[in-house]
Amino acid sequence: MSGHYTDGAGDVKTRPSHTVTPIGDGYNPDMGERTHLLDLDLAALEDRFEADGLPRYRARQVLEWVYHKFARSFDEMTNLPLELRTKLAGVYHIRTSTVARRAGASDGVVKWLLQWPDGAACECVLIPDGDRRTACISSQVGCPVGCVFCASGLDGLERNLTCGQIVEQALLVARVCALGDDDPASPADDGVTRGAAVTTDDAATARLSNVVFMGAGEPLANYGPVLRAIRTLHADWGLGLGARRITLSTVGLPSQIRRLADENLPINLALSLHAPNEALRRRIIPWAALTPLSELIDACRHYFERSGREITLEYILLGGVNDGASHAEELARFTRQVRCNVNLIRYNPVDPLPYARPTAEAAKRFQEVLRARGVNAHLRRSRGLDIDAACGQLRRRTLTAQRVQVTVAREES
Numbered sequence: 001m002s003g004h005y006t007d008g009a010g011d012v013k014t015r016p017s018h019t020v021t022p023i024g025d026g027y028n029p030d031m032g033e034r035t036h037l038l039d040l041d042l043a044a045l046e047d048r049f050e051a052d053g054l055p056r057y058r059a060r061q062v063l064e065w066v067y068h069k070f071a072r073s074f075d076e077m078t079n080l081p082l083e084l085r086t087k088l089a090g091v092y093h094i095r096t097s098t099v100a101r102r103a104g105a106s107d108g109v110v111k112w113l114l115q116w117p118d119g120a121a122c123e124c125v126l127i128p129d130g131d132r133r134t135a136c137i138s139s140q141v142g143c144p145v146g147c148v149f150c151a152s153g154l155d156g157l158e159r160n161l162t163c164g165q166i167v168e169q170a171l172l173v174a175r176v177c178a179l180g181d182d183d184p185a186s187p188a189d190d191g192v193t194r195g196a197a198v199t200t201d202d203a204a205t206a207r208l209s210n211v212v213f214m215g216a217g218e219p220l221a222n223y224g225p226v227l228r229a230i231r232t233l234h235a236d237w238g239l240g241l242g243a244r245r246i247t248l249s250t251v252g253l254p255s256q257i258r259r260l261a262d263e264n265l266p267i268n269l270a271l272s273l274h275a276p277n278e279a280l281r282r283r284i285i286p287w288a289a290l291t292p293l294s295e296l297i298d299a300c301r302h303y304f305e306r307s308g309r310e311i312t313l314e315y316i317l318l319g320g321v322n323d324g325a326s327h328a329e330e331l332a333r334f335t336r337q338v339r340c341n342v343n344l345i346r347y348n349p350v351d352p353l354p355y356a357r358p359t360a361e362a363a364k365r366f367q368e369v370l371r372a373r374g375v376n377a378h379l380r381r382s383r384g385l386d387i388d389a390a391c392g393q394l395r396r397r398t399l400t401a402q403r404v405q406v407t408v409a410r411e412e413s
């Protein structure tokens with residue numbers, strides 16, 4: 001294996017030193033020279049088929065098998081001639097990751113750590129809630145933003161994910177929703193429930209209904225692959241999710257927010273604010289120094305004007321840091337500048353970070369101050385608390401364990 005690879009942005013990167021053989025589910029994606037099918041949209045696949053002397057309509061058939069029937073191999077595509085299936089299997093990959101870890105919580109939340117052949121790994125999560133089935137997916141491996149409370153940002157950015165790798169996460173969750181979790185062989189995280197409930201009894205509700213870009217990474221810092229992935233999630237030949245069922249969460253890059261507003265894709269935009277003023281925001285989110293709040297507000301207004309979508313302000317309540325009554329008052333004043341609603345989330349502690357989860361009472365008081373001032377504020381339930389609930393924790397623990405394994409193996413050899 002060479003020491004370098006090309007990332008989703010086309011940049012040549014050095015392979016991370018912790019690259020190890022995946023410890024996962026036995027699936028071994030030999031990438032070879034094959035193309036990741038999930039990197040292609042319908043038009044691109046049709047063009048390729050035509051260039052290879054194949055009928056264009058076969059491209060739509062293939063994508064129907066992948067996105068509507070959740071086929072993982074060309075063998076399953078029984079309305080395609082055997083010769084064609086064999087040929088396609090030599091040219092394209094449908095699945096490129098292995099499940100390195102799977103953790104199921106008692107409330108039905110399931111988290112997977114997917115790992116690619118270069119050793120890079122990211123988390124995706126299924127969050128069932130009534131009729132909803134939400135996939136929370138990652139856009140980067142690690143994160144360049146470095147929010148002080150977050151596990152994903154602790155080691156910085158490892159690399160961008162490609163469009164196909166982003167789509168692959170949503171497709172895994174959609175498949176589990178539709179067909180159940182057929183991957184019991186994947187190793188469970190130590191001490192957590194295996195095979196926790198993914199309710200598929202009611203076929204009408206057992207469909208992936210929402211996708212949120214709230215996993216690892218800053219989606220707008222990996223703009224091209226993320227946008228192409230969103231188009232695949234939305235397309236009728238893809239997962240067919242309405243734009244309003246897709247949410248992109250960002251710490252706020254004003255120029256990229258404006259660009260997104262002009263894409264004619266009215267998805268939900270969530271701004272991770274986490275602080276009601278510039279000074280505190282810069283303490284919590286290092287990139288905030290590059291993006292003054294005044295510019296962000298202008299960009300969010302532009303987004304609202306173009307998309308008609310109210311902005312969601314995400315606010316993680318950190319005990320003793322940003323959860324006081326004065327912060328709530330300041331936040332209420334801030335919200336008057338842009339059409340928005342507020343999501344309050346009690347922090348899930350991350351070892352070894354020094355931040356605390358506020359009490360339920362403190363969070364409720366914060367919400368009441370906002371509501372008394374006319375702000376549409378919701379206090380989100382914490383989900384998956386009996387697994388590594390905070391974004392990036394499963395990855396950190398697993399990769400740390402892998403590094404230990406590698407070190408031990410080196411010492412023994």
Ligand code: SF4
Binds near residue numbers: 150151152153217391
């Ligand atoms: S909270 Fe989001 S933006 Fe901040 S470091 Fe974590 S993944 Fe990156």
